Every structure is written in structure tokens, then in C-alpha cells.
Amino acid sequence: MGSTTVQAAATPRRSTPTPWGSYLTLLLAVAVMVLPLVWMVLAGFKERDEIYTSPIQWLPAAVDGSNYETAMSAVPFGSFFINSAITTVIGAGLKMLLGLTTAYALVFLEFPFKKVVFGVVIFALLVPQQIVIIPNYTLVAELGWVNTYQGIIVPGLASAFGTFLFRQHFLTLPVSILEAAALDGAGHWTRLWRFIVPISAPTIAAVALVSIVAEWNEYLWPLLVVDRADMMTLPVGLTLLQNNDGIADWGVLMAATVLVTAPVLLAFFALQRRIVSGLTAGAVTG
Amino acid sequence: MLFLLFAGPNMALLVIFTYKPLMQSLYYSTLQWNIGSPVAMPVGLDNYVDWFTDPTTPGIVTVTVLFTVATVGGGMVIGLLLALVLNRRLRGTGVARTVVVAPYVLSGVAVGLLWLFVFDPNFGVTAALLRLVGLASPDWYNDPQWALVMVIVVYLWKNVGYVALIYLAALQSVPRDLVEAASIDGASSIRSFRSIVLPLLGPTTFFLAITTLLTSLQSFDIIQAMTKGGPLGGTTTMMYQIYQEGFQSGRAGYSSAVATILFVVLLLVTFAQVRYVDRKVHY
Numbered sequence: 001m002g003s004t005t006v007q008a009a010a011t012p013r014r015s016t017p018t019p020w021g022s023y024l025t026l027l028l029a030v031a032v033m034v035l036p037l038v039w040m041v042l043a044g045f046k047e048r049d050e051i052y053t054s055p056i057q058w059l060p061a062a063v064d065g066s067n068y069e070t071a072m073s074a075v076p077f078g079s080f081f082i083n084s085a086i087t088t089v090i091g092a093g094l095k096m097l098l099g100l101t102t103a104y105a106l107v108f109l110e111f112p113f114k115k116v117v118f119g120v121v122i123f124a125l126l127v128p129q130q131i132v133i134i135p136n137y138t139l140v141a142e143l144g145w146v147n148t149y150q151g152i153i154v155p156g157l158a159s160a161f162g163t164f165l166f167r168q169h170f171l172t173l174p175v176s177i178l179e180a181a182a183l184d185g186a187g188h189w190t191r192l193w194r195f196i197v198p199i200s201a202p203t204i205a206a207v208a209l210v211s212i213v214a215e216w217n218e219y220l221w222p223l224l225v226v227d228r229a230d231m232m233t234l235p236v237g238l239t240l241l242q243n244n245d246g247i248a249d250w251g252v253l254m255a256a257t258v259l260v261t262a263p264v265l266l267a268f269f270a271l272q273r274r275i276v277s278g279l280t281a282g283a284v285t286g
Numbered sequence: 287m288l289f290l291l292f293a294g295p296n297m298a299l300l301v302i303f304t305y306k307p308l309m310q311s312l313y314y315s316t317l318q319w320n321i322g323s324p325v326a327m328p329v330g331l332d333n334y335v336d337w338f339t340d341p342t343t344p345g346i347v348t349v350t351v352l353f354t355v356a357t358v359g360g361g362m363v364i365g366l367l368l369a370l371v372l373n374r375r376l377r378g379t380g381v382a383r384t385v386v387v388a389p390y391v392l393s394g395v396a397v398g399l400l401w402l403f404v405f406d407p408n409f410g411v412t413a414a415l416l417r418l419v420g421l422a423s424p425d426w427y428n429d430p431q432w433a434l435v436m437v438i439v440v441y442l443w444k445n446v447g448y449v450a451l452i453y454l455a456a457l458q459s460v461p462r463d464l465v466e467a468a469s470i471d472g473a474s475s476i477r478s479f480r481s482i483v484l485p486l487l488g489p490t491t492f493f494l495a496i497t498t499l500l501t502s503l504q505s506f507d508i509i510q511a512m513t514k515g516g517p518l519g520g521t522t523t524m525m526y527q528i529y530q531e532g533f534q535s536g537r538a539g540y541s542s543a544v545a546t547i548l549f550v551v552l553l554l555v556t557f558a559q560v561r562y563v564d565r566k567v568h569y
Contacts, residue, residue, distance in 0.1 A: 025371045026382045032443070033385050039411055040400040056414035098296040105292035117293060124304050126556060128504045130525055131545045134314060134321065134532050135307030141322070158299035188288060217393040219507045224533060235395040239511060242399065250403050260396045268391045272384050275391065279448060280455040 040261075043254035044068065051250050067255035071241060074252070077259065079230045080237035083149075087222070087233060088215040091153045095215075096208050099162030104192050106163070107170040108178065118167075124160040130220060137224055151225040152233070156218070162207055165281055169203045170196065206278030209271060216264060234260045308549075314542035321538040333543035342519060349434060350503075350523040356438045357445070357502045362494060364442065365449025366487075370479075372450065373457045383454065387447035394444065394507025401440040402512050430520025433513050437521050440508050445501070449494055456490035457483070495559055503552060524548045 043051060044067055045060040071077065105111070106118055129136075136155045145151030177199065181191045197204065219235045226232050229240060241256050242248065268275060315333055319326035337343055368386060372379050389397060404411045405426040413423035424432040460483055504525055509515060515522035515530060522530070524544055532541030 019374065019376065022371050022374055022376055025367075026376065026378060029368055029371075030382050030385050033389060033447075036400055036404050036411075036443070039404060043403060052409055054408065055417070056409070056411070098299070101292040102296040105289045109289045109292060111289035111293075117297060120297065120300060120305075124300050126500070126553065127304050127308055127549070128500060128552070129304075130504045130506065130528065131549045132304065132307035132311055133528070134538050134542055134545070135310035136303055137321070137533075138310075139302075139307070154299075155303045158303060159296055160300065160304075163296065188292070213391045217391075217395075217507075219393070219395050219510070220529070223510075235393045235507070238393075238395055238399065242511070248402075250406070250409070253399060254403060257396045257400050261392050261400075264391055264393070265388060268388055269384065272387070276383075276387065276451060279387075279390075279451055 037261075037265075040254050040257055043250055044258045045255075046251050048249075048251060067251040068259070070249075070252045071256040071259070075237055075240050075256075076229055077237070077256070080232055080234045083152075083231060084216060084233040084235075087149060087152045087218075088212055090149070091157065091215045092208060092211040094153070094157055095159045095162060095211055096204065098157065099159035099166050099207070100192065100197065100204070102159065102163045103166030103170055104188070104196065106167050108191070109188065121160050121163050124158070125164070129156060133220070133224060140225055145225070147226055147228045147231045149231075152222050156221060162211065165203070165207055166200075169200055173199065202274075202277070203281065206274050206281055208278075209275045210278035213264065213268075213275070311542045311545050311549075314539055315546045317539040317542075319539040320536040321532060322536075326539070329539070333540045334547070336540065337543055337547065345519055346522055346524060346527055349519070349521060350525075352434060353438060353441075353505075353521075353523055354499065354502050357441045357505075358495065358498050360438070360442055361446050361449050361498055361502075362491065364446050365494075366453050368446065368450035369453035369457055372454050383451070387451050389444045390447045390451075392444065394505075395511045397444050398440060398508040398511025401436075401443070405436050427513075428517050430516075430518045433517055433520045437508055437512055440512065441502070441505060444508070445498070449498065452490060452494055453487065456487050460486050492559065496556055499555060499559075500552065503548065 042058070042060055045063050045065075046057075046067075047060070047064065050057050050060055102121070106114065106121075111117075140146060140151045140155060143151075145154070173196065177195055178191065181195045186194065217235060218233070222233045222236050223239075226236060229237070232240065238256055238260055241253055316328055316330055317326040318329045318332070372383050372386070403409075407413055407423045407425055407427060410423070412426075416423050426432050426436045464482055503523075505523070506525055506529065509521050509523065509526050510529075513521040515526045525548065528541050528545045528548065530541075531537045531544060
């Protein structure tokens with residue numbers, strides 16, 4: 001960034017009028033993105049008669065937490081939260097581990113059929129998990145894993161995209177580092193954790209954040225393998241609230257939606273640089 | 287043997303939960319079989335014949351194509367326009383970029399529900415805005431065509447930030463001198479964009495076309511939260527049909543046939559794109 005500003009200052013530019021069109025587009029885009037979220041937050045504080053009214057009442061008369069209380073007592077929100085946290089942390093953690101070790105093998109170990117193994121990883125990227133839900137559901141049911149954490153986590157655990165990204169990254173690492181590690185007499189396991197992982201920290205953090213977000217929002221699979229409320233994750237439990245009512249009780253539903261989205265939004269705003277670099281990593285290296 | 291320790295577990299998981307079920311799905315598609323049932327009857331290609339001759343199939347294919355084209359095509363056009371604006375040296379682009387990407391990290395179910403309220407024909411925001419200009423709200427919930435428009439809009443809202451982000455990263459690697467040289471030569475900005483910037487974005491467009499197509503064809507969360515495939519099948523895509531037939535109607539064999547057809551279409555489209563790109567894209 002620094003160099004571009006210097007460049008801009010160095011080259012004399014014709015003075016251009018303020019680009020109102022661009023500012024207007026930016027403003028419009030931001031409004032379209034933010035206003036629905038604001039509407040959700042406001043609705044979470046509204047009483048019934050403030051919602052079911054015409055003409056529309058934009059602001060709640062008072063900041064009132066009763067919708068939140070109703071949502072939390074109608075369904076076991078605490079359990080949803082814990083289940084989401086457990087499946088996300090374990091799922092994303094193991095996925096990263098599998099991706100790192102597989103990529104290490106693909107880049108730094110010699111073994112037969114390496115190209116085939118890499119091909120197997122790449123082709124898996126083209127097989128949507130949704131296509132194989134029926135056989136996987138049957139298998140999980142046979143294993144007695146319905147309504148269990150392993151049932152939610154294990155079928156989606158294999159790392160294809162992560163392996164691909166880590167492999168691309170490892171290929172760019174300077175050879176000297178590994179030579180130093182080899183001279184040290186370190187085994188491959190130590191080389192991975194003591195040398196490769198520390199210098200790859202930014203890439204790993206970026207990929208980890210993206211998989212945490214994906215795990216947290218995962219919906220179809222947990223919906224299929226869990227039918228007991230106390231084992232549901234947040235997205236699945238949220239629809240339970242929708243189904244419970246018959247008529248939508250928007251205030252309660254929006255309060256619950258705030259509870260599901262707020263942690264992710266806060267994390268995103270705090271860590272957006274890393275998340276953004278994780279999202280673009282695939283396109284830039286690919 | 288060390289590589290087995292490093293790569294073995296991941297490869298085993300890929301085989302057990304991706305490749306084996308892919309083959310099984312192919313086999314299941316030749317069965318008349320209800321999920322969970324111990325009895326299955328081999329029926330050859332009947333499930334495929336049934337699908338291709340079913341009176342609801344043309345509607346489902348139409349919905350799938352409309353949804354896919356609108357979300358992939360619309361997403362790329364809007365995403366590129368956003369990226370072009372975000373790439374200008376304007377005040378506030380940093381914040382705007384963050385805000386535009388934010389919905390992409392949210393749960394599809396939560397997004398679907400919050401927009402369902404926005405679209406509420408009686409008490410929602412769209413109804414209020416339309417009333418301001420003297421129009422009545424479409425019946426987003428009960429009119430099949432408007433319901434499809436609704437889920438497409440919501441899908442775009444959630445996902446367009448990702449496209450913008452990837453295009454933005456690509457635009458930032460286009461050397462500014464190149465574009466400026468073109469404008470000194472007298473090329474108008476639209477022409478310099480079309481003849482210089484757009485070809486350089488070729489590989490990115492290709493990457494996005496494949497990845498957004500894959501995610502669009504798999505989209506489930508928003509449809510489940512907002513319409514459950516309805517009204518009258520107005521938002522039932524092939525992906526949603528796989529879920530409905532397999533887990534609601536219990537027709538696992540039929541559902542597997544639809545899954546196989548969808549997978550074959552996916553592969554064909556991907557390979558077609560790869561071949562097209564081999565000839566057209568300048569790296």
C-alpha cells in the first residue's frame with residue numbers, strides 16, 4: 001500500500017471531479033448489506049403489536065429482552081451453543097491436522113503413486129457432500145452414530161481443499177529451512193511442527209478461520225443425523241423455533257437469529273483481514 | 287511407510303465418506319428402496335426412466351436452471367461491478383469491503399429467516415417500501431414465481447461479497463500502468479476495461495464460474511429455511527429434490543438417481559468450462 005501512494009504522488013495526475021457515481025454505488029451496496037441486519041436486530045426487541053402493525057413501525061418503543069427470554073426458554077439454546085462449539089472446534093481442528101499432514105506428505109515425502117494420491121484429493125473437490133448424503137446417512141445409522149458428535153463430525157472431516165491450499169503453500173517455502181531442519185537431525189514429525197507450521201502460521205490461521213466458519217454454519221448434514229433437540233447445533237435448532245409455532249412469531253425468531261449470527265459477525269469484524277486472506281487464498285494460488 | 291502415517295487417515299476418510307458413497311449412490315439408483323428399510327428391489331434403470339418421464343421433472347429442471355443461471359451469472363456481474371468500485375481509490379472502501387463480505391460468513395438458515403421477515407407481504411420491509419411508491423407487495427410466500435425471485439435475491443445477498451472479494455484481489459494485481467497507458471493512448475475507460483482488464487481477469491472468472499456453480503447447485507439452507515421447495519414446487523431445485531425424495535418421501539433409490547444425474551451434469555459442465563478456458567483464457 002505504501003508504495004502505491006508514493007507512486008500516485010510521483011506521477012502528476014489530471015485533477016478529476018469527485019466520482020459521485022462510485023460513492024453512490026458504494027453507499028447503496030453498504031445500505032443493502034446492512035439494513036436487513038439492522039431490521040433483524042430491531043425486530044428482536046419489538047413487542048408483538050409493534051410487529052404486526054400497518055403502517056410499519058421501524059423502531060421498537062423500548063429495548064426489551066423478552067423475545068430473547070422466550071426464545072431461550074422455548075428451545076434449549078444453551079445446548080445448541082455448546083453442540084455448535086464442540087463440533088466446530090473438534091471438526092475444524094482435526095480437518096486442519098489432516099490437511100497439514102497430507103500436504104506435508106505430498107510435498108516433502110517420497111512415496112509411490114504420489115500423483116494418483118494428489119489426484120484423489122483434487123477430484124474429491126468436485127464431489128459435493130450433498131450428492132452422497134444417502135449412503136453416508138445409511139453408514140452413520142448402521143454405526144449407531146445418529147444423535148452423536150462423531151456422527152455430525154466424522155463424515156465431513158476429510159480435508160481436500162485445505163490439503164490443496166497447504167500443498168500450494170509448502171511448495172513456496174524456502175528449501176534452506178528444511179535443510180537446516182534435516183541437519184538438526186529432526187524427524188519428519190518434528191520438522192512439520194517445529195519448522196513448517198510456525199513459518200506457515202498466517203496461511204494456517206486464514207484457512208482455519210474459513211473452516212471454522214463453514215463448520216459453524218453447516219446445516220444439511222447435522223439436520224439429517226440429529227433429531228434430538230439436546231444434540232442439535234445452532235442452525236438446526238433455529239429452524240426448530242420456526243417449526244414450533246405454526247404462525248411465525250417474528251420477534252422471537254429474530255431474537256434467536258441475532259443469537260446465531262452475532263458471534264460470527266463479531267468474530268468476522270475482529271478477524272476480517274485473516275478471514276479475507278483465507279477466502280482469497282484458493283483463487284490466488286489456484 | 288511414513289507417508290501412510292501422514293496421508294493415510296485423510297485418504298481413508300476420503301475413500302470412506304466420498305468415493306465409496308459415490309459408487310454406492312450409483313448402485314442405490316438401480317434399486318426400489320426406502321431409506322432404513324431392509325428390503326430393496328433391483329429395478330434396473332427404472333428410477334432414471336421415471337425421473338425423465340415424470341411430469342414434475344421439467345419444472346424442477348427449469349427451477350434449477352433459472353436459480354443457477356441467476357445466482358452464478360448475477361453474482362459474477364454484480365460482484366465484478368462491486369469489485370471495480372471497491373478498487374477505486376475512494377474514501378471508505380475498506381469499510382465497504384468488510385460490510386459487503388460480512389453476509390457470506392453468516393449461517394444460510396439465519397439469513398433465510400431474517401429475509402423471510404423482510405419479505406413478509408403484510409408486515410415486512412419490502413411491502414412497506416412498495417407501499418411508499420403506491421404498489422402492492424407481491425405474494426412472496428404463495429406465488430411460485432415470486433418465491434423463486436425471493437430465494438435468488440437472498441442467495442445473491444449472502445454470496446455476492448465472496449465474488450466481489452475474489453475479483454478485487456485479481457484487480458489489485460492488474461498493473462495500474464497498463465490501464466493508465468491505455469487511457470493515455472486515448473482508449474476510453476470502457477474500451478480499456480474490455481480489452482485490457484477483462485482478459486486479465488479471465489483465470490479469475492474461470493475459477494469463480496466453477497466454484498460458484500458448484501456451491502449454487504448445492505444450495506439448500508436458504509431454500510429450506512424460506513420455502514421448503516414450495517410453493518407448488520416453485521423453488522424445488524434438483525438438490526432440494528434429492529433431500530425431499532430421500533428423506534421426506536423416503537424414496538432413497540429414486541433420490542440416488544437424481545443425485546447421480548446432478549453429479550454427471552456437474553462434471554460435464556466443469557469439464558466443458560475447463561476445455562473452453564483452455565482455448566479462450568490468456569494466462
